[in-house]
Amino acid sequence: MSIPFPFSLGNRSEYLAIPALTKLGFTVPVPRQEDHFGVDFIVHLASLEEQTVRPTGKSFGIQIKSNTEPIIFDTQHKRDCLFNSSLPLFLGVVSRTNLTLTVYNTLNRLNCFWSYGDKRKLSLIFGGNGSGLPKPDFDAENNHCLAYTGKPILEISIQEPETLEEKTKEIEILQSTMKSWIKLENENLSLKEQQIPLFFWSANYKTNIPLPNDSEHSSYTKYASWDSFPNICQTSKKVLMALSFYLRKLPETTDPQMKDLMTSALDHVQPLEKICDNLLQRIIRNNREE
Secondary structure, three states: OEEOOOOOOOOOHHHHHHHHOOEEEEEEEEHHHHHOEEEEEEEEEEEEEEEEEEEEEEEEEEEEOOOOOOOOOHHHHHHHHHHHHHOOOOEEEEEEEHHHHEEEOHHHHHHHHHHHHOOEEEEEEEOOOOOOOOOOOOOOOEEEEEEOOOOOOOEEEOOOOOOOHHHHHHHHHHHHHHHHHHHHHHHHHHHOOOOOOOEEEEEOOOOOOOOOOHHHOEEEEEOOOOOOOOHHHHHHHHHHHHHHHHHHHOOOOOOOOHHHHHHHHHHHHHHHHHHHHHHHHHHHHHHHOO
16 A cells, blocks of 8 residues: 555556555555456545544545557446446546646446446547536447546646645645545446436536535436336435434424425425335336236
8 A cells, every 4th residue: 555645656657656646645556466347546535634644535446547548348247347336436647758647537437327228338538528528429330338538637746846835735636626526426326326317427627626516516417217217216215204204303493484394395295205105116016017
């Protein structure tokens, strides 16, 4: 494991990436013999509190490349590994000339999953037009999904700043930016894990600048199918159950308008919860009859 914030160089592209990645956190290389799942390093974000480096609880995987050639997933095994991983995934390109690590997101892999399924060949392609995440393309002739990364989310110098103040400022910018992208990744991975076909993406972002905190600044794409309908009903039922509990059990408020709103909300939430349950039962009954 590489401890955050040191400086060292190696000969391989992967090793050249280490001094850049340690500006983000604790960096653990994946053994070469276990490299078949497409991750070269697992990085655990860290923060510097006075003189102590502390983990933040946010991790991600990154694959390091020495060029921007497309990464092709042409077997089911490779695609299963890509789609089923619960670890946020990023790509890094090392420049020996400029001594920089350029980091790209791979969110469009999930957009392709919802749009085209997991049975088609997929390529992660560096770059793409637009100010935000480009829309993926589909090559119908070759049954091939093209998932563009968009512009870089981070550009990290492998070299160290000259002063401690510059170093601290650089680390804060890099970590806050990466943390915002990990949050967006985790939101989409959570939806996929629940089999909810909803995809959030950034329509406008800049390199080395954090994404906005609130989801109102995110764009989203929705998909609908009979296969996913039971998952939507089940998830909605859970959320409504929690909301109903809150509305009934929270201490009474001194705000009369808030009290009226909560009472009115409860009158609507409980019937909706029952409707979701009825929909699920009908779906189950229809599936049995088929």
